[in-house]
Amino acid sequence: MSVPASRSLWRALAITLAVIFAYATVLVKLGNDWWVDENYSHGLLIPFVIGYILWLQRDQLTTLKPRSNALWGGLAIGAALVALWAGVAGAELYTQRLSLLLIVAGLLLYFFGTRLLRFMFVPLVLLFLSIPIPAIVFNRIAFPLQLFASRCAVWSMSVVGIPVLRQGNVIELKPLNSFETRKLEVVEACSGIRSLMTLVTLAVVFAYFTHPRSENGDGPKGRFSWLRSYGFWRSLILVASAVPIAILTNAARVSGTGILSHYYGTQVADGFFHSFSGWAVYIVAFLLLFAVGWILDRFKPRATKTEKAIKQNEVGTRETVRPNPPQAISAKGAE
Secondary structure (H helix, E strand, O other), X not given: OOHHXXXXXXXXXXXXXXXXXXXXXXXXXXXXXXXXXXXHHXXXXXXXXXXXXXXXXXXXXXXXXXXXXXXXXXXXXXXXXXXXXXXHHOOOHHHHXXXXXXXXXXXXXXXXXXXXXXXXXXHHHHHHHOOOOOHHHHHHHHHHHHHHHHHHHHHHHHHOOOOEEEEOOEEEEOOOOOOOOEEEXXXXXXXXXXXXXXXXXHHHHHHHHOOOHHHOOOOOOOOOXXXXXXXXXHHHHHHHHHHHHHHHHHHHXXXXXXXXXXXXXXXXXXXXXXXXXXXXXXXXXXXXXXXXXXXXHHOOOOXXXXXXXXXXXXXXXXXXXXXXXOOOOOHHHHO
16 A cells, blocks of 8 residues: 555544544434434434445446545534534534534535535435434424324215314214214324335435436536436436325325224224334335336326437547547668
């Protein structure tokens, strides 16, 4: 190993150990939340997904030329350390975890520049999606989803002729062969926010691995050329479609539970059926997400005649422009 390579390795190791030491408490609490909180259990897979992405792109990583951006990278690192101090002083975990994300981005920008930072955009997004959001924001999202799911359940039950009454997120119904009304409560676990978090993360992974690679280097040039690329809009639509898919599939699950509760009793809302329906909703949501990607690929815009002509001209130019072979020395010249 050469001396410069050895110094770079030791420098990278020292910086990694310093970051781990500074964020040890944050990392331990984040891993504990992934293990305990079912809403963010998908976070346990995120490090492996990121590692797999980096392994697949290892050849491109080795060819990237580092172009340090000390100014913006240093500002990002300084802001991350300030956010860490503020999060510790105010006992705010979310600020501390965002500080971890910011310092990783700042180190990449400081040592390698914007090219590697753009290359690491998807892994950083996946890391961001695995960070639990603050409880006050979580409740502001979960409760409206509970109300929406209960409204959908009441509407579907009314359509099939089942008498039902809703009070907030509590549904009152009278099962068959029963003289008493029963109550079904759409609790936080049934709000759909769990499937929403997981499906959005899956959509990002799915959009990344199915991104049309043929566009690399062939698309329009310019600073904002990515706004005109098919791959960008395909990825954006896939991730955006995960939100209504997760909400609607969970509402269908709650509606099905309400209808079955009328015919077979409220005990179907617990036990095996409750767990099975949860897995079934995940599978249906995944299939719908894949269907959206399939539809987008079917309607992929074709290259115009002008773009095809430009590509053909570029190929013809590369074939015709070749280095001239060395001329053979004649016998007279040799003499």
